[in-house]
Amino acid sequence: MPQQASMAFALPGGETSKPSRKRPIDLVHLTRETFGNRALEIEILNLFSRQICGIVDRLTHANTDERVRLARSLKGSARAIGAFRVAEMAEAIEQAPSDTRKIKDLHRVIDDVRDYIAAITR
Structure with missing residues (x-):
């Protein structure tokens, strides 16, 4: 069974893509983390999209200690996917x-990320 193309390498020339911090999500980083498994990339991105909505809403109403904890959790998840x-x-x-x-x-940044995820996982 042929291996599915990952998001970062789905288009011709994508195999020479360099990591980018200009896009809302660095797809080259994500591809490395998922070993090029496109189904896994989509699943992770959809989970992240749902997670960030809940965290941002909770951050708004949280006390200081909870904000630190939520921000730390978000930071780790965000770094993991790029x-x-x-x-x-x-x-x-x-x-x-x-x-x-x-x-x-x-x-604002979360809105950009969620729009980007929606666009690339259609």
């Missing part, structure tokens, strides 16, 4: 959990 901008913003919240502006900024 959502590096989300990870950076989660780390900023982890370091300054009382700064509600950081949570508002995270909302």
Whole structure:
């Protein structure tokens, strides 16, 4: 059975793709993490998309200690799949959990990531 093409390498020339922090998700990083298993990539991205909605809503209403815990969890998940901008913003919240502006900024980045996931997993 032929191996399915991964997201990062699905298009001609994709095999020469370099990691990118410009996209909402670094697909080259994700492909390395999933060993090129496209079905696994889609499953992970869909799980992440659901997770980030819940976490961002909870961050808004959480106390300081819970914000730190939620931000740390989000940071780890985001790094694992290559959502590096989300990870950076989660780390900023982890370091300054009382700064509600950081949570508002995270909302915008999360919207971009969710739109990107929806576009590439159709």
